[in-house]
Amino acid sequence: xxxxxxxxxxxxxxxxxxxxxxDECLAKYSQSATGGAGQLRPLLQLVQQLEILxxxxxxxxxxxxxxxxIGHHIAQRSMTxxxxxxxxxxxxxxxxxxxxxxxxxxxxxxxxxxxxxxxxSAATISANSVPGDILYPLKLATEKVKFLLTFNSEKKxxxxxxxxxxxxxxMIAIFQQSGKLDTTLLKEMLDEAKLALEENKTPIDTASxxxxxxxxxxxxxxxxxxxxxxxxxxxxxxxxxxxxxxCDMRGRWMRRMMNEENExxxxxxxxxxxxxxxxxxxxxxxxxxxxxxxGCDWMR
Amino acid sequence: xxxxxxxKDLDDEQLRQLLERARVNDSKAIGILCSHLYSxxxxxxxxxxxxxxxxxxxxxEVCFRVIKSIQNQKGSFYAWIFRxxxxxxxxxxxxxxxxxxxxxAGDLIEEMIDKGNKQNxxxxxxxxxxxxxxxxxxxxxxVVLKFIEGYETDEIADMLGKSxxxxxxxxxxxxxxxxNNFITKEVD
Numbered sequence: 001x002x003x004x005x006x007x008x009x010x011x012x013x014x015x016x017x018x019x020x021x022x023d024e025c026l027a028k029y030s031q032s033a034t035g036g037a038g039q040l041r042p043l044l045q046l047v048q049q050l051e052i053l054x055x056x057x058x059x060x061x062x063x064x065x066x067x068x069x070i071g072h073h074i075a076q077r078s079m080t081x082x083x084x085x086x087x088x089x090x091x092x093x094x095x096x097x098x099x100x101x102x103x104x105x106x107x108x109x110x111x112x113x114x115x116x117x118x119x120x121s122a123a124t125i126s127a128n129s130v131p132g133d134i135l136y137p138l139k140l141a142t143e144k145v146k147f148l149l150t151f152n153s154e155k156k157x158x159x160x161x162x163x164x165x166x167x168x169x170x171m172i173a174i175f176q177q178s179g180k181l182d183t184t185l186l187k188e189m190l191d192e193a194k195l196a197l198e199e200n201k202t203p204i205d206t207a208s209x210x211x212x213x214x215x216x217x218x219x220x221x222x223x224x225x226x227x228x229x230x231x232x233x234x235x236x237x238x239x240x241x242x243x244x245x246x247c248d249m250r251g252r253w254m255r256r257m258m259n260e261e262n263e264x265x266x267x268x269x270x271x272x273x274x275x276x277x278x279x280x281x282x283x284x285x286x287x288x289x290x291x292x293x294x295g296c297d298w299m300r
Numbered sequence: 301x302x303x304x305x306x307x308k309d310l311d312d313e314q315l316r317q318l319l320e321r322a323r324v325n326d327s328k329a330i331g332i333l334c335s336h337l338y339s340x341x342x343x344x345x346x347x348x349x350x351x352x353x354x355x356x357x358x359x360x361e362v363c364f365r366v367i368k369s370i371q372n373q374k375g376s377f378y379a380w381i382f383r384x385x386x387x388x389x390x391x392x393x394x395x396x397x398x399x400x401x402x403x404x405a406g407d408l409i410e411e412m413i414d415k416g417n418k419q420n421x422x423x424x425x426x427x428x429x430x431x432x433x434x435x436x437x438x439x440x441x442x443v444v445l446k447f448i449e450g451y452e453t454d455e456i457a458d459m460l461g462k463s464x465x466x467x468x469x470x471x472x473x474x475x476x477x478x479x480n481n482f483i484t485k486e487v488d
Contacts, residue, residue: 062342063335066334
């Protein structure tokens with residue numbers, strides 16, 4: 001019963017909001033209200049009085065004051081969040097520096113840096129060393145590292161030529177100092193030149209440039225050997241002669257290979273009398289042509 | 301006499317968009333939201349604390365708390381803000397220890413006279429406001445939201461986290477209590 005009258009009161013208030021009078025509302029719900037109509041009327045009259053109570057509006061100054069304060073608060077909040085972001089970044093940065101700032105790691109970094117500086121300086125100084133010098137093994141090690149770190153076959157071949165030239169310079173330096181011929185260096189010089197050609201796997205079109213360079217180096221080595229030959233002792237002279245012969249043979253092979261290349265190149269695609277191409281594919285031929293022939297290597 | 305419904309100057313979609321922007325610190329959206337809320341919260345608080353300055357201070361505090369915590373707000377927005385306001389009013393009374401029984405603020409009476417209200421009507425309204433103060437907190441909340449702010453029963457139920465039946469019951473008891481207080485005063 002009580003629930004009914006609460007619902008009826010609410011319904012009547014809703015009806016009054018739609019514009020109906022108290023009497024109309026009570027008439028509409030008279031059947032269900034039964035004895036409650038007498039109870040509802042004073043409450044509905046009270047509702048009417050409540051509805052006309054003044055609706056206080058806040059002072060505009062109070063609203064604007066609050067908005068200003070909130071604005072300050074938002075500005076502070078965004079500044080704080082910006083500061084926090086900056087602090088986080090700084091923390092991240094400093095965390096990297098903190099690692100370096102640790103004494104052990106700092107020592108390790110310093111030692112590694114010092115080691116690299118010393119190594120680089122020693123490698124630079126060792127460039128002019130000759131066999132017998134303290135730094136000569138370092139020079140050879142540097143050359144090996146340099147060679148291992150070179151992956152391009154053309155550059156590897158160029159390095160071989162450089163090493164060959166270095167051995168020649170070292171051999172001359174020792175010969176000038178002591179008047180003795182270092183046959184080990186002589187052999188290394190010729191071996192490096194031999195390996196240079198084998199190392200070279202450049203395309204056939206550019207291979208002739210390298211061949212010309214190698215041919216020039218070979219001729220220079222032969223020339224140097226011929227010049228020092230009269231000054232070396234008899235035991236070494238035999239080896240020098242053998243080396244000069246080898247250079248001579250290599251020179252001939254080089255000329256022959258270059259001539260063959262010149263002969264093949266102009267009409268490589270021309271068919272022969274049977275109508276089939278004269279030449280095999282160039283990549284296959286290259287491996288056969290660009291190789292040293294007999295007499296270009298040490299006999300023993 | 302036609303009763304007034306609550307003015308809805310922001311529809312649900314507009315409110316949702318404003319809240320989304322306010323949550324990412326959009327100062328313009330926060331400004332619009334605060335302006336929209338301020339009057340509603342102010343009236344709700346004013347009828348409970350009966351002093352303009354207190355009402356302004358508490359309304360500002362509600363706005364601050366709303367903006368501070370808006371990023372974490374979930375569920376019904378109005379229920380949330382009126383709950384904040386209600387808690388602040390309770391804290392306010394707790395601080396004062398005694399519930400104030402002061403007369404309605406002078407500026408409000410002057411405002412009513414300015415609007416040309418008759419003297420006897422004015423006195424009736426004064427008595428009604430005094431009777432309103434004698435209701436329980438819950439009843440005052442329902443009466444203010446329903447008859448001052450003009451919300452529907454279902455909306456009040458959502459705001460106060462109660463069922464519609466419970467709100468109807470509170471409404472009925474509040475009106476009955478007000479009527480009794482009124483009659484007692486008239487007899488006196």
